[in-house]
Amino acid sequence: MNTSTPLLVAIQGDILILTLNRPSVLNAIDAEMAVALQEQLTSASQNPAIRAILITGSGLGFCSGGDLKFAVETNPKYPGDAFLALTAILHDCVEQIRTMSKPVIAAINGAAAGAGLFLALACDLRIMVDSAYLKQSNTSHGLSLPVGGTFTLPRLIGMGRALEIVMLDEAIFAAQSLELGLVTKVVPHQQLQAEALALAARVSQMPIEALGRVKRLMNEAYHNTLTEQLLAERQQIAMSANSPEGREGLAAFLQKRQPNYAAVKVSRSALYHSIRV
Known part of the structure; x- marks a missing residue:
């Protein structure tokens, strides 16, 4: 696998597969990855040959969130400036996902935390391996929720549950994620790729x-x-x-x-x- 490319791009039939690819940091999102994701979403939204989009992660995790080290090193005195720049790109990605006609599916192959969780929640459907977990993480780092988290989380599970997740910041494992309605389906790890592609193929045949x-x-x-x-x-x-x-x-x-x-x-x-x- 090419570890130098932050986003791997593949096409299978009419399905675009985007793989977050910084496995050494559990696919934490830096500016380069965010821009690559933004560009691919923009291109796919206008390409009639693409009928569904699948977003997943390489290695052991789906996405550990925004790259906090990148943010601090970019501007040690005012790391918020780095977050302001990064979220400008990521929020455009979320808006594209929520407004494009193409179905967008998150294949959660491992831990999804912070911005990684909220990116998954912005997708139309989510399929998750049984060994993975979700965690909002931001509040434990003294940060508010970005990437549409305050929009999608309460709409998916209600205000009470959303505030519980924000205030306690506990890991939400696969069975509970399914019970809460945060994911569409839970599968064994070895079945994720096949199940996710089957789901994408199914929705790609819809109008x-x-x-x-x-x-x-x-x-x-x-x-x-x-x-x-x-x-x-x-x-x-x-x-x-x-x-x-x-x-x-x-x-x-x-x-x-x-x-x-x-x-x-x-x-x-x-x-x-x-x-x-």
């Missing part, structure tokens, strides 16, 4: 543009009034029914066959902007 519309509606639901949300739902179901995917889905229903969404040509602008209309 990608329609999934993006639903992601948008769910994101907006937390600040819309009921009237606003119902109006948005009306608009989006009408637009999706008029789209190539919608026409294929409806035709397949009437013809009593399985829809072939992967064969539907969707424009780059629809893939990237369908959730922003």
Whole structure:
């Protein structure tokens, strides 16, 4: 494995596989890794050939969080300046994940802590090995939560549980992670790659543009009034029914066959902007 490249990139069929690759520090995120991740997400979001994205880690961990040593060494007197710069990139990554039409899956192959945990929580689906654990970590280091943690954590498990995780900062092992709803599935370590790719392949056959519309509606639901949300739902179901995917889905229903969404040509602008209309 090439240890000099902070992000490994591979394509399997219509699935883009991004592997965080700083195994000697459990894939802690520095500026170089963050920029590489940002660039790949931007490219994939606009590439019609990519229908799903899988993010995982190399070595023993998924991601141990932001590289604290990097932050302190960058500016020993004001390490917060380094965090300000790093989170500008990582927060763009989170926004891309939450707004792009493509399904994004985290394959948690080992410990996910701090920014690594919050990166995983930003993904649409999460599959975790049974030997891994999750830990928010930041508050134990005197730091607040970045990378969308304060947005995703309470939405996934509720405010009470989220505050418990923040204040106690205990490791959350696989069985509890599944019970809380922090992950979608738990598998043995030797099955992770196959299970994650199977999950990515499954969602890649779904109507990608329609999934993006639903992601948008769910994101907006937390600040819309009921009237606003119902109006948005009306608009989006009408637009999706008029789209190539919608026409294929409806035709397949009437013809009593399985829809072939992967064969539907969707424009780059629809893939990237369908959730922003």
